[in-house]
Amino acid sequence: MxxxxxxxxxxxxxxxxxxxxxxxxxxxxxxxxxxxxxxxxxxxxxxxxxxxxxxxxxxxxxxxxxxxxxxxxxxxxxxxxxxxxxxxxxxxxxxxxxxxxxxxxxxxxxxxxxxxxxxxxxxxxxxxxxxxxxxxxxxxxxxxxxxxxxxxxxxxxxxxxxxxxxxxxxxxxxxxxxxxxxxxxxxxxxxxxxxxxxxxxxxxxxxxxxxxxxxxxxxxxxxxxxxxxxLEDLVPARPEWAPPSHAVEPEERAGGPAYEVMYLLADADEEAVAGLRDRLDALGDSVLVVGSHDLWNVHAHVDDAGAAIEAGVEVGRPHRIRVTRLSEAEAGRRQEPASTLAVVACSAGPGLADVFRAAGAEVVASGPGRRASTGQILEAIREAHAMAVLVLPNDADTYLAAEAAARAAADEGVEVHVVRSRAAVQGIAALAVFDAGAGVRDNLLAMTSAAASTRQGAVTVADREALTSAGWCHAGDVLGVVDGDVVAIGDDLGAVAGDVVERLLGSGGELLTVVTGEQAPADLGDSVAAAARIRRRDLEVTVLAGGQPAYPLLLGVE
Missing domain, CATH: 1.25.40.340 (DhaL domain)
Structure with a gap:
């Protein structure tokens, strides 16, 4: 050799x-x-x-x-x-x-x-x-x-x-x-x-x-x-509890910047692009600069759109520049034909897939153990046959794959935006306000707002002993989750679900969505809905058979 x-x-x-x-x-x-x-x-x-x-x-x-x-x-x-x-x-x-x-x-x-x-x-x-x-x-x-x-x-x-x-x-x-x-x-x-x-x-x-x-x-x-x-040799025996941390997820600013800036950048090497990425990050958020060699795809949300473009001019040659105002007032002025807009939604269960399809979305199967790949999301974007597509990842761990698919689609001339839906109930809320007759910006703002204003909860069963923010749990315990944090531990699905609903409604709410999973007892959704109506007679409750794994109940309050 x-x-x-x-x-x-x-x-x-x-x-x-x-x-x-x-x-x-x-x-x-x-x-x-x-x-x-x-x-x-x-x-x-x-x-x-x-x-x-x-x-x-x-x-x-x-x-x-x-x-x-x-x-x-x-x-x-x-x-x-x-x-x-x-x-x-x-x-x-x-x-x-x-x-x-x-x-x-x-x-x-x-x-x-x-x-x-x-x-x-x-x-x-x-x-x-x-x-x-x-x-x-x-x-x-x-x-x-x-x-x-x-x-x-x-x-x-x-x-x-x-x-x-x-x-x-x-x-x-x-x-x-x-x-x-x-x-x-x-x-x-x-x-x-x-x-x-x-x-x-x-x-x-x-x-x-x-x-x-x-x-x-x-x-x-x-x-x-x-x-x-x-790997087990690297695991401590019994760690002390500390507040949860969310790694790798991009941060969000309250209110958000005023403009979305996108462009392709040519004639820039990797060192210059690294400096551009830092400059854009200082100007705003949602910064994505990806590519290789001398062609890069640039995306950022900023207050100073001119500065974001000038930053690109300083390191290369920006082209296909697109600047969009992210306010409702400006979005209302931008109307596009309905035929140019589509939605792609990720679904963890067959029932959820039916809900999303009924709302007109192209569905990608994605859930624990079978999360959608970048290529699968990109293929769904292509199959939508639209000039603009809104993607609902409906899961925090699918967000980066959705963003990568959006960048790849942009290289093919398709405008794609990822709505920050981190749970199925947020995706349902977002699709409920989708208006095929409105423009991309109208829908992006409305769907993002609907997803963000939906508090999410869940009921599941622990598969091992662990320290949670609600105390120690053991295998088989029923866990109540609110916005990703364990808030209740019990031995009855209905009782824990009631606790989660009360917490979700604690800061108000008009609509409760109950999504039952593949392992949920047949009457669980209806019993949780009935109990919620007794507590709040003015509450509107929707029960859906989602068929998702791991979580017998998903709960959302708008």
């Missing part, structure tokens, strides 16, 4: 085409074998965590797509395969961690594609560059990065590789240094985020990245099978 062959003790001195492919399939096998273990690293004591499944499906689907591209083109080139993998991972990405993970795979693939055809393959220098590139793209995918996540694990691995490289280490030493640092950073995530500390778990996305590096170590070691690091 020449310079790409085994070194001391059978270890690879460099990663050639065969080794690179082995790394990819070994990583996929590792994620397949341990995805349930990663799924269980859930800050919420309910079996709805699916980060491991999302990471596995992201890589598995991307590898299959890259292989199909190679078969179609007739190319057996590793450079072409790596370039295809860099393209396909984002479309295959599922869940927020899957989107970030896809960018890390893309970063590694970009370096592999560049050096793959060189006779020597990847040595310690190129691998170190690949790990750093993976970390950079991961951080760039999130407007406001949060430490204690897959981001800090990737950064630690890259930094350790750089230190090892400076000391003159050969490939295996660089790999083991990166893996050891990633494991250490993964263990540290528990203390870095209050939500992880409260649940007593490490970050699930970071655990997936550790598996990627473990697969690399196995390949570079020359076929030896080092024992995988047991």
């Amino acid at each position: 020449g310079e790409g062959g085994p070194g001391p003790q059978g270890r690879l001195a460099r990663i050639d085409a065969v080794a690179a492919r082995r790394w990819a399939v070994t990583a996929r096998a590792a994620l397949a074998a341990r995805r349930s273990e990663i799924d269980a690293l859930n800050v919420f004591p309910v079996p709805d965590g699916d980060t491991g499944t999302n990471l596995y499906l992201t890589l598995d689907t991307a590898l299959d797509a890259a292989r199909a591209e190679a078969a179609s083109s007739g190319s057996d080139s590793l450079a072409d395969a790596a370039a295809a993998l860099a393209r396909t991972t984002l479309l295959a990405a599922r869940g927020n961690s899957g989107v970030i993970f896809s960018q890390m795979v893309r970063g590694i693939s970009e370096v592999v594609a560049r050096v793959a055809e060189e006779p020597c393959g990847l040595g310690p220098e190129e691998l170190t560059e690949a790990l750093r590139r993976a970390s950079e793209l991961a951080y760039a995918s999130v407007t406001r990065p949060v430490e204690g996540t897959i981001l800090s694990v990737g950064d630690a691995a890259a930094a350790a590789a750089e230190v090892a490289l400076k000391s003159g280490s050969e490939l295996y030493a660089v790999v083991t240094a990166a893996l050891a640092a990633a494991r250490e950073a993964l263990a540290a995530t528990t203390a870095q985020l209050p939500a992880l500390e409260r649940a007593g778990v490490v970050d699930a996305g970071g655990a997936g990245y550790v598996l990627l590096l473990e697969a690399l170590e196995r390949v570079v070691s020359g076929g030896a099978d080092p024992a995988p690091h047991p």
Whole structure:
């Protein structure tokens, strides 16, 4: 195998085409074998965590797509395969961690594609560059990065590789240094985020990245099978409770900026784009700057639209500039034909899908264990056959995939906006005010307002012992949840549901929506509705059979 062959003790001195492919399939096998273990690293004591499944499906689907591209083109080139993998991972990405993970795979693939055809393959220098590139793209995918996540694990691995490289280490030493640092950073995530500390778990996305590096170590070691690091060894026994934290989600400003600015940016390198991203973030929020090479898609909500455009002019050539006022007054002046507007809604159950279809939405199946990928959402956007599309993710963990699909659709000339609906009941409220005869801005403002004004609750059953904000729960306990926080623990679905309804109505409300899940007793929805009407005779109650998994009841109050 020449310079790409085994070194001391059978270890690879460099990663050639065969080794690179082995790394990819070994990583996929590792994620397949341990995805349930990663799924269980859930800050919420309910079996709805699916980060491991999302990471596995992201890589598995991307590898299959890259292989199909190679078969179609007739190319057996590793450079072409790596370039295809860099393209396909984002479309295959599922869940927020899957989107970030896809960018890390893309970063590694970009370096592999560049050096793959060189006779020597990847040595310690190129691998170190690949790990750093993976970390950079991961951080760039999130407007406001949060430490204690897959981001800090990737950064630690890259930094350790750089230190090892400076000391003159050969490939295996660089790999083991990166893996050891990633494991250490993964263990540290528990203390870095209050939500992880409260649940007593490490970050699930970071655990997936550790598996990627473990697969690399196995390949570079020359076929030896080092024992995988047991994730349970990284979990504290009984953490003290701390207030919940929401990682990786973009922040929102009360009231919000006045303008939405979008444009394509050419003739700008990555260093200039990094500065542009920081400049836009200082000007407003909802900043997304994605792309590669010399073409970038720029999106931001700002008060000073001129400054946002000037920032682009300073670093490149903005074109296809679109500035929209985000106020109701201006939105009312912008009317478009009904045929140009459509809605795509993610649904966790067949009953919810029927509700969304009845309202005229294109439906994408998406729920715990089977969250929609970027590509699936993008395909639904295409199938809507509209010039403008509003997307309802209806789940916080599908938001980044929806945003990525929106960016991809923009490159195809379709205007797409993601409504910040983080639960099915918020999506139902948003669709209730959708007006096919109104313009995009009218509907975006109305649907966003409806979703934001809907308080969400749920009733579920704990699958393990855990410390919640309402105290310790045990497997089989009924949990009442309000806006993502456990507020009640009991042993009866109806009683806990009544407690949740009272809390949701505590700050007022006129309409209660009750959505029953696939495991709900037949009369649960009606009994909760009847009890609510007794408490509030003026309350309008709607009961829907949603069929969603994990949550016997979803509750919303408008």
